[in-house]
């Protein structure tokens with residue numbers, strides 16, 4: 001056999017050309033970074049979220065002069081009915097789905113953990129705590145949705161794996177280092193939902209594999225990245241900014257994550273055919289400093 005280096009070329013290792021993808025919560029932040037990473041490299045990316053204007057702006061701004069496509073389909077992934085409609089919409093247009101990125105998420109209110117008297121701590125973490133309704137909303141959006149969205153798309157995902165030898169289709173859940181670190185970061189509800197999201201990833205990866213389907217389920221746990229969630233807003237390009245100075249001395253990288261950091265992680269997790277059931281932590285060393293559970 002002739003010696004060959006062809007398999008080691010970047011365009012073969014990280015090839016997403018012609019792949020069909022769906023990314024939830026992709027009108028801003030990390031979902032938009034993932035959208036650009038895939039569409040710029042030739043994938044056809046369906047983007048979804050609850051705000052049509054954001055999705056249409058993303059599609060019109062970032063679709064020009066790229067080999068891929070960005071196609072908006074608004075939806076809310078916190079109801080089974082809406083997820084079913086999304087499956088119907090994609091099924092009308094596509095015979096299969098290669099890549100599903102469950103990225104949509106919301107944050108929760110903060111709780112003051114500083115008191116060191118039992119009565120004061122009780123007041124802060126019980127009387128004045130994040131309301132139970134908010135715990136439920138955060139859990140529904142950050143944990144439950146990725147279970148229901150993944151299971152709803154299993155037939156389309158399996159079809160993608162069957163049509164191409166050597167390709168297993170892939171689900172990437174965007175979780176968080178907040179589900180790994182031992183500190184509450186003053187938001188117990190959010191962190192508990194993200195720990196649940198990481199465990200759901202492992203259970204889904206296991207059960208899907210045991211059922212004999214060729215669908216890999218992994219999660220990316222980001223540290224701090226600029227987004228509407230972390231910056232509170234985005235500009236006319238649907239992009240957000242975080243001040244670098246705020247992170248100096250807080251994480252070994254001394255800065256928030258860049259869109260290229262996330263793009264590289266997404267392309268790796270999507271294309272690596274031997275990665276399954278794993279957590280890819282992209283955090284500039286945040287977990288090293290904060291410590292795990």
Ligand SMILES: NC(=O)c1ccc[n+]([C@@H]2O[C@H](COP(=O)([O-])OP(=O)(O)OC[C@H]3O[C@@H](n4cnc5c(N)ncnc54)[C@H](OP(=O)(O)O)[C@@H]3O)[C@@H](O)[C@H]2O)c1
Nearest residue numbers: 025028029030049050051076077105176224225227228229
């Ligand atoms: N940025 C970070 O530092 C960081 C770190 C770790 C993990 N994460 C995770 O990364 C993911 C993306 O967040 P982000 O930071 O990029 O914030 P973001 O800019 O606020 O993006 C979240 C997106 O989710 C969409 N969304 C929220 N609820 C939804 C629903 N019910 N149905 C459909 N779409 C919904 C939002 O759009 P609409 O409001 O228009 O629906 C929004 O575009 C989240 O899961 C978050 O927890 C972020």
